[in-house]
Amino acid sequence: MRARARARLSSPAPLGLDLATPEPVPAEGIAAATALLTSGRLFRYAEAGVGASEAALWEQEFAAYLGRRYAVAVNSCGSAMYLALHCLGVQTGESVLMNAWTLSPVPGAVAHVGAHAVLVDTTADLTIDLADLERRARAHRGSVLLLSHMRGHVADMAAVRDVCETFDLRLVEDCAHSLGAAWDGVATGTQGLLGCFSTQAYKHLNSGEGGVLATDDDDLAARAILASGSYALYEQHASRPPLERLATLAPSEANHSMRLTSIAAAVLRPQLRALPARIEAWNARYTVLAEGLSLVPRVTLPRRPPQEQFVGSSLQFSLDLPPSSIERCCAVAASLGVHVKWFGGERPHAFTSTYRHWSATARNTLPDTDDVLAGLCDIRVPTALPLDRCADVVAILRHAVQTQVEPTTADP
Ligand SMILES: *Cc1c(COP(=O)(O)O)cnc(C)c1O
Numbered sequence: 001m002r003a004r005a006r007a008r009l010s011s012p013a014p015l016g017l018d019l020a021t022p023e024p025v026p027a028e029g030i031a032a033a034t035a036l037l038t039s040g041r042l043f044r045y046a047e048a049g050v051g052a053s054e055a056a057l058w059e060q061e062f063a064a065y066l067g068r069r070y071a072v073a074v075n076s077c078g079s080a081m082y083l084a085l086h087c088l089g090v091q092t093g094e095s096v097l098m099n100a101w102t103l104s105p106v107p108g109a110v111a112h113v114g115a116h117a118v119l120v121d122t123t124a125d126l127t128i129d130l131a132d133l134e135r136r137a138r139a140h141r142g143s144v145l146l147l148s149h150m151r152g153h154v155a156d157m158a159a160v161r162d163v164c165e166t167f168d169l170r171l172v173e174d175c176a177h178s179l180g181a182a183w184d185g186v187a188t189g190t191q192g193l194l195g196c197f198s199t200q201a202y203k204h205l206n207s208g209e210g211g212v213l214a215t216d217d218d219d220l221a222a223r224a225i226l227a228s229g230s231y232a233l234y235e236q237h238a239s240r241p242p243l244e245r246l247a248t249l250a251p252s253e254a255n256h257s258m259r260l261t262s263i264a265a266a267v268l269r270p271q272l273r274a275l276p277a278r279i280e281a282w283n284a285r286y287t288v289l290a291e292g293l294s295l296v297p298r299v300t301l302p303r304r305p306p307q308e309q310f311v312g313s314s315l316q317f318s319l320d321l322p323p324s325s326i327e328r329c330c331a332v333a334a335s336l337g338v339h340v341k342w343f344g345g346e347r348p349h350a351f352t353s354t355y356r357h358w359s360a361t362a363r364n365t366l367p368d369t370d371d372v373l374a375g376l377c378d379i380r381v382p383t384a385l386p387l388d389r390c391a392d393v394v395a396i397l398r399h400a401v402q403t404q405v406e407p408t409t410a411d412p
Pocket residue numbers: 075076077078079102103105106148149150151174176177197198199200210211
């Protein structure tokens with residue numbers, strides 16, 4: 001009896017792969033960065049006499065990729081979200097609606113403009129709860145919705161846009177995890193007035209730090225360029241509204257010094273060209289992992305509707321186990337080389353926190369979101385994980401869950 005229980009729980013071999021390393025910079029990007037280091041032109045603006053900077057070219061290429069008229073490169077997605085709220089004229093004390101399930105730079109951006117975050121519930125499928133959104137939109141008519149496509153989960157955007165129209169919400173999208181994703185063929189970041197993207201090392205493109213703000217609106221683009229810190233050198237942007245708009249608005253915008261360095265832009269440009277191949281690699285791995293995990297007892301994966309064209313750079317699942325068991329399950333997986341993040345922990349850990357940990361936000365409590373977060377787990381899906389090793393990740397996770405389900409204490 002004992003031998004059989006042991007055999008069933010015999011541990012898979014450790015994975016032996018480093019899955020925590022971000023995506024590397026292609027050789028082309030390294031060469032471009034090296035050339036910049038040699039030239040000393042690390043700043044995106046020049047006093048005189050040079051062609052378009054790497055940053056200007058990056059913005060132009062990013063806008064073309066996304067299908068928006070303008071892109072403004074900044075030093076983080078947090079800065080992009082702050083500038084979006086600033087350019088929309090959000091004032092101190094105003095309310096900004098946002099997802100309860102997202103990362104801390106989102107309430108941080110709301111705090112940065114001095115606004116007040118109104119948290120909206122999350123469904124079991126990990127998107128914004130439309131009924132709760134409608135309730136809160138009715139109470140905060142005319143405010144801004146800062147919508148995170150958290151971990152790349154895209155809500156029914158036709159329904160979200162309906163709510164926004166009905167209650168005069170201005171939509172800003174946080175696409176930190178959804179570059180390349182779409183709803184019903186419309187890219188995330190182009191659904192509202194402004195889209196905010198991250199190029200921090202663990203997002204879809206890696207420049208260490210970086211962000212992009214995208215819009216079709218002349219005045220918002222002009223304000224964002226000026227506020228990001230263009231001095232009187234905004235003419236050096238290749239992706240920009242007519243100079244007259246910039247000149248007219250310049251006296252009313254402060255310089256917030258949130259520029260992207262040219263060196264970051266130089267490493268990003270070839271990565272954008274490689275993005276379609278990267279997306280294919282992520283999605284192939286996601287499919288194998290999701291199929292394998294969906295067969296593990298106590299594990300539930302969120303439903304993803306066919307209109308959601310997602311990028312599977314990470315995978316979320318819910319564990320139907322008590323908190324202490326989830327903690328032990330994560331420890332077993334980690335000991336075998338698979339790092340599982342858990343959103344139900346009492347304390348913030350690494351990048352993972354929940355709304356209960358954010359100091360700057362409104363403290364509206366959300367029991368439905370709490371239920372979702374209690375079992376919610378998350379793994380990265382790096383391209384460094386070979387396709388034929390995905391089954392090993394599934395085996396390790398299955399084993400980790402099993403150690404918490406099997407009646408090991410019944411052993412004599
Ligand atoms: C990473 C992240 C951000 C912030 O991006 P930074 O570039 O690090 O400021 C915002 N929202 C979500 C959902 C993120 O995952």
